[in-house]
Amino acid sequence: MKYPIAIEPGTDTTAWGVVVPDLPGCFSAADDGVDEAIENAKEAIAAWIEEAIANGESIPKPSSITELQKTGEYDGWIWAIAEVDPALIDDTIERVNITLPRRILALLDQRAKSAGESRSGYIARMTLMH
Incomplete structure (x- = not known):
């Protein structure tokens, strides 16, 4: 599964912020740039999915980056994809x-x-x- 993530660039004194718009309350951060931000987002997504399943909640399907960009909520942020193993939601x-x-x-x-x-x-x- 590939979830779009919005990454707010950091500075020398602030971390890079990461939001997963399709998963309410799912966010992360990184100190060392985009690559670390994507990896940390993968961990946050996996934890979010595990918690949702444990609480009997449904898992939203990923949106397209194009759809999310239209909202304008993350203007100026960097868009990327965080790919997580679909087995996380497979209860077979x-x-x-x-x-x-x-x-x-x-x-x-x-x-x-x-x-x-x-x-x-x-x-x-x-x-x-x-």
């Missing part, structure tokens, strides 16, 4: 095979059981918490 169940030492697997199963969850459910929840 996928079977995986992992290799773990028996002691780690036993500990994992013990913690999952204590939490009242399956092994898969426990791994998924722990992953989403961090």
Whole structure:
């Protein structure tokens, strides 16, 4: 997925500001220019999407830069694209095979059981918490 981002140029004393217009409240910053701003925007977008999914909210589709430029809200800003992995919003169940030492697997199963969850459910929840 490719989200347009608006980047406000920084100075020697201020950071570069980044806004993702399609994702309300999604923003970021960078100290070292456009490349860092784009990378930081990718992280902000991923975090925004994770939070929205956790709250049962829908994920807006990306707009075109041309559409967003017409609003005039970010005149003078630099436009770029932040590409994020579409797997972030794909809830398709996928079977995986992992290799773990028996002691780690036993500990994992013990913690999952204590939490009242399956092994898969426990791994998924722990992953989403961090």
